[in-house]
Amino acid sequence: MSRTILIDPVTRIEGHAKITIHLDDNGGVEDAFFHVTQFRGFEKLCEGRPFYEMPSLMARICGICPVSHLMASAKACDALLAVQIPEPAANLRRIMNLAQVVQSHALSFFHLASPDLLLGMDSDPTQRHIFGVAQNHPNLARDGIRLRQFGQQIIEWLGGKRIHPAWVVPGGVSEPLSAERRDQILATIPEARQIAIRTLDWFKTVMDDYREEIRTFANFPSLFMGLVNSEDNSLALYDGHIRIVDATGHIVADRLDPTDYPAYVEEAVEPWTYLKFPYYKPQGYPGGFYRVGPLARLNIIEKCGTPLADQEWAEFRSLERGAVLSSFHYHYARLIEILYGVERMEELLNTPDILSTHVRAYAQPNRSEGVGVSEAPRGTLMHHYRIDENGLIQTANLIIATGHNNMAMNRGVKQVARHFIHGEKIEEGMLNRVEAVIRTFDPCLSCSTHAMGKMPMDVQLIGPDGRVLDSVKRDA
Amino acid sequence: MNRGQVRIVTLKIDGKDVGARENETILEVARENGFDIPTLCHMEGLSDIGACRLCLVEVKGSNKLLTACVTTVQEGMEVTTHSPRLDSYRRMTVEMLFSERNHVCAVCVSNGHCDLQNLAVDVGLTHITVPYLYPKVSIDASHERFVLDHNRCVLCTRCVRVCDEIEGAHTWDLMGRGVKTRVITDLAEAWGDSESCTSCGKCVQVCPTGALFEKGKSVAEMTKRRTFLPYLTSMRNGDE
Numbered sequence: 001m002s003r004t005i006l007i008d009p010v011t012r013i014e015g016h017a018k019i020t021i022h023l024d025d026n027g028g029v030e031d032a033f034f035h036v037t038q039f040r041g042f043e044k045l046c047e048g049r050p051f052y053e054m055p056s057l058m059a060r061i062c063g064i065c066p067v068s069h070l071m072a073s074a075k076a077c078d079a080l081l082a083v084q085i086p087e088p089a090a091n092l093r094r095i096m097n098l099a100q101v102v103q104s105h106a107l108s109f110f111h112l113a114s115p116d117l118l119l120g121m122d123s124d125p126t127q128r129h130i131f132g133v134a135q136n137h138p139n140l141a142r143d144g145i146r147l148r149q150f151g152q153q154i155i156e157w158l159g160g161k162r163i164h165p166a167w168v169v170p171g172g173v174s175e176p177l178s179a180e181r182r183d184q185i186l187a188t189i190p191e192a193r194q195i196a197i198r199t200l201d202w203f204k205t206v207m208d209d210y211r212e213e214i215r216t217f218a219n220f221p222s223l224f225m226g227l228v229n230s231e232d233n234s235l236a237l238y239d240g241h242i243r244i245v246d247a248t249g250h251i252v253a254d255r256l257d258p259t260d261y262p263a264y265v266e267e268a269v270e271p272w273t274y275l276k277f278p279y280y281k282p283q284g285y286p287g288g289f290y291r292v293g294p295l296a297r298l299n300i301i302e303k304c305g306t307p308l309a310d311q312e313w314a315e316f317r318s319l320e321r322g323a324v325l326s327s328f329h330y331h332y333a334r335l336i337e338i339l340y341g342v343e344r345m346e347e348l349l350n351t352p353d354i355l356s357t358h359v360r361a362y363a364q365p366n367r368s369e370g371v372g373v374s375e376a377p378r379g380t381l382m383h384h385y386r387i388d389e390n391g392l393i394q395t396a397n398l399i400i401a402t403g404h405n406n407m408a409m410n411r412g413v414k415q416v417a418r419h420f421i422h423g424e425k426i427e428e429g430m431l432n433r434v435e436a437v438i439r440t441f442d443p444c445l446s447c448s449t450h451a452m453g454k455m456p457m458d459v460q461l462i463g464p465d466g467r468v469l470d471s472v473k474r475d476a
Numbered sequence: 477m478n479r480g481q482v483r484i485v486t487l488k489i490d491g492k493d494v495g496a497r498e499n500e501t502i503l504e505v506a507r508e509n510g511f512d513i514p515t516l517c518h519m520e521g522l523s524d525i526g527a528c529r530l531c532l533v534e535v536k537g538s539n540k541l542l543t544a545c546v547t548t549v550q551e552g553m554e555v556t557t558h559s560p561r562l563d564s565y566r567r568m569t570v571e572m573l574f575s576e577r578n579h580v581c582a583v584c585v586s587n588g589h590c591d592l593q594n595l596a597v598d599v600g601l602t603h604i605t606v607p608y609l610y611p612k613v614s615i616d617a618s619h620e621r622f623v624l625d626h627n628r629c630v631l632c633t634r635c636v637r638v639c640d641e642i643e644g645a646h647t648w649d650l651m652g653r654g655v656k657t658r659v660i661t662d663l664a665e666a667w668g669d670s671e672s673c674t675s676c677g678k679c680v681q682v683c684p685t686g687a688l689f690e691k692g693k694s695v696a697e698m699t700k701r702r703t704f705l706p707y708l709t710s711m712r713n714g715d716e
Contacts, residue, residue: 048615050623056583056695164582169694362692390617390668391691 002030003469004462005426010034010435012112012129014064015402015445019413019434020460023469027423030464032414034406034438036275036445043396051080051365051387052170058383058398059164062444064107067100067155068376068401070168071238072383075372077170079259080387082366088356089172091348094238095185096158096168097374098341098348101237102192103151104377105294105334105341108442109199110144113331116436117206121213122429140202143195147338150192154345157181172360182349189346193308196339200312203335210328216419217437218327218412221247223280223290224299225404227258227375234305235297235340237375243300244280244290249322252280258373261382265399275445277406278399289407292379293441294333299323304336306343312336327412330440334377365391376401378442402443412437426461426470487553496549503531503544511557514566514598516573516591517632518545519682521705522641528632529569530595533557541565567599574601575608576655578627584686585698591684592630609655616661618668621691622680624659629687631657635679642708647673659687678705 002025008018017036024030042061049057058073059066071093078085115128118137127135134141152162158177159165167174207214227240242256242264256264267276268285280288290296298304304313313336316324324333348354365387372383379401386394416437420430461470483498489511496505501524506513516528526543533544536554541562544555556562573579573592581587595601613626636648636659647670651660661667680688681700689698 050615050617050625050691052692052694053583053585060582166587166695166697169697174694174697364692392615392617 002462002464003467004460005421005431006460006462006468006471007431007434008460008471010438012115012435013438013443013445014062015443017438017443017445018460019438020462021413021417021421021434022462022464023421025464029414029417029421032410032417032434033272034410034413035273036406039274043398046393046396049393051077051370051385051391051393054383054385054393054396055168055170056164056166061398061400063163065100065104065376065378065444066164067096067168068104068374068381069383070165071097071374072372072376072381074168074170075239075374076370076383076385077372078361079370079372080365080367080385080391081171081361081363083171083361083363085172085361086356086358088176088351088353089359089361090238091351091354092158092173092177092359093168095345095348096155096165097238098345099151099154099158101151101375101377102338102341103148103155104442105338106144106147106151108377108439109331109334109338110141110147112442113436113439114140114144116432116439117203117210117331121432121436122427125428125432128432140199143199147192147195150188150195151341153188154185157185169360171362174360176357176359177355179355182354186346186349189342192342193339196335196342197308200335200339203332207332212419213433213436214326214328216416217433217440218408218415219325220411220415221325222408223247223252223283223288224296224323225280225290225292226297226300226380227373228301229305230255232305233302235301235303235309235337237341239374242373242380245300245323247323247325249299253282258380258382259371261371261373261384261399267399267403273406275406276403278404279407286407289411290404291327291408292401292404293330294337294377295324295327295330296379297375298333298336304340306340306347309336309340309343312339327408327437327440330442334442337377378402378444379404400444402441402445405441405443409438409441409443412441485549485551485553487549487551487555489555490557498549498551500549501545502533502535502542502547502549502553502555505549506533506544506555506557513544513557514595515545516595516630516684517634519634519637519702519705521709522634522637522682525633525637528573528630530566532562532565534559534562563599567601570595570599570601571604571606573630575604575606577609577611577613577629579685580627583695584628585689585693585695586628586686586700587696589696589699590686593685611655613658616667617691618666619670619673619675619691620668621675622667622677623689623691624661624667625687625689626658627687628685629659630685631659632684633659634682634684635659635688638678638682638705642705642712643674643676643678645672645674645676648679681705 005021010017022031055070055073058069111130156162159167225244227236228243229236244253266281267278279285304310369386382399384397494509514530524545526546531544532541534556616624639648640646661670
């Protein structure tokens with residue numbers, strides 16, 4: 001007799017989702033689905049608004065990565081103005097974007113994922129959270145909270161507030177950086193760098209304990225997509241060109257113009273989830289699925305571009321001959337990107353014209369269509385607007401990082417379920433691994449469906465007759 | 477007017493004896509003497525119309541509440557500017573203004589520089605208890621330099637008055653009744669097509685909210701300059 005397991009809600013992720021696992025007559029896993037159960041409609045509600053409002057409006061999609069949306073949105077608006085923004089403004093945006101990546105990665109790694117890694121996948125779920133970590137590993141918890149504060153504080157110093165700063169505007173930024181603020185930020189860098197190094201060193205020592213998870217956590221061949229620096233193919237989070245590599249690490253497509261994304265990215269829709277499935281057009285659906293985010297970025301670049309992160313990156317890439325395939329290593333990649341972010345911010349703050357007061361380009365809208373693409377912590381983020389002759393938004397299309405990973409997350413859930421779930425009795429630890437594979441992607445479903453709410457999760461065990469045999473449901 | 481012939485009257489505001497010229501309004505006298513009465517449609521330099529009802533005061537002997545901006549003082553008047561009843565009416569008035577259209581402060585050009593927002597803080601408004609109407613209203617961005625967003629309009633008619641009384645163009649007016657009332661340019665034509673508009677921008681500067689703003693301003697960037705208005709008014713009046 002077959003049945004379905006329901007995990008609802010999925011916990012310690014951002015947004016609402018559930019997982020259903022279908023079992024066959026012998027109790028083996030037949031299929032598994034990751035359903036995103038929320039819907040938002042930002043693309044619709046911004047219609048008719050002046051495009052100048054878009055960065056702030058779109059930042060409201062998310063309270064965790066508002067800065068990422070600010071970046072992509074402001075870049076799309078720059079494209080509507082058809083201006084090249086002053087370089088100091090671009091660098092200031094880059095710094096804020098890096099601060100965002102650091103704080104978001106810290107949230108993902110320390111607050112959401114570290115309970116699994118520190119307390120164990122099978123540990124008591126009532127203790128398996130950031131407070132459990134704080135109790136048992138106070139230093140690591142403190143590092144995580146400190147690192148988040150570091151990122152958020154820089155965002156506030158630059159933009160006036162930590163969440164949804166209105167400082168990033170079409171044409172640049174609204175205020176230049178003062179020498180005092182710059183020195184303030186620079187003073188916090190050494191501690192953040194120490195934390196990043198310390199955490200990486202620790203992570204590498206425990207990685208061996210998770211061999212089974214590394215082997216089964218969405219560990220399969222796929223394409224990897226992301227931005228790389230147009231000059232030296234190093235890590236690029238704010239701008240660059242799109243590169244796609246395959247599982248062997250070979251470049252499938254390079255120097256793609258990000259604004260031309262409709263030429264190579266298409267979205268498929270499935271009836272059982274609100275989240276669409278983007279894929280690489282030339283390879284079709286579902287074969288052309290790809291992953292984005294920290295793991296993908298470290299797989300496509302030729303170097304990070306900062307000294308310490310480059311060393312770590314080389315070690316990371318030596319894990320496998322081609323691309324690093326296990327999604328478990330999203331965690332590892334995230335830590336390397338934190339280190340890169342801290343180092344890169346310091347470099348940018350020391351550029352000679354960073355205090356320039358010329359930080360904004362003014363223009364009337366000069367184009368009716370604009371695309372902005374940047375790398376959010378979770379991967380490539382695309383904003384695409386079309387305006388009428390008065391500058392009011394006619395249509396908006398957003399492709400969010402988490403959306404790109406949808407197919408990989410679904411396959412990952414299936415892989416983990418097949419490996420860990422057998423028979424009638426479901427252990428909590430098995431289900432936690434099904435959730436943990438989702439956590440490696442650090443999905444932000446609120447962003448990707450442009451929806452509202454936090455993330456509860458649902459796992460269902462369904463028999464072949466469609467009967468729900470077992471379900472585990474959790475509130476947010 | 478010839479101030480020399482104006483009589484002086486005495487009255488009480490919140491129990492304090494004050495002197496005033498007989499042609500002054502309660503609002504003017506109260507503000508001269510440091511009493512705080514909230515206003516929205518009132519604007520120094522424009523005529524008063526008593527439309528927003530925020531300056532309602534209690535006057536001893538009158539069953540009705542009177543609008544301080546259009547009620548002239550009288551000898552022996554006893555005015556109360558703040559009472560639990562007045563405070564609750566004012567809060568209710570602001571609440572209804574917020575519920576009538578779509579005021580989304582967080583993404584508004586006037587966030588942090590908005591008269592309506594400041595009023596909400598002043599009257600202690602923390603929640604909206606009446607249902608929002610969520611009307612679907614339009615934006616007129618046809619003007620080269622300015623935008624009209626009906627979502628944020630509170631129908632104070634400052635734009636109508638400044639355009640008529642100071643600029644002398646009378647581009648703005650009202651159309652419709654009650655909750656369907658809208659400010660219009662010329663004969664409800666697109667602002668960009670208006671023949672009478674001189675593009676002086678005074679309407680934008682006096683608008684209390686982000687309903688009228690300069691094109692290209694991002695969120696929270698629209699600060700309004702209003703200091704010019706009393707000078708223009710006194711010039712119009714031929715004052716010294």
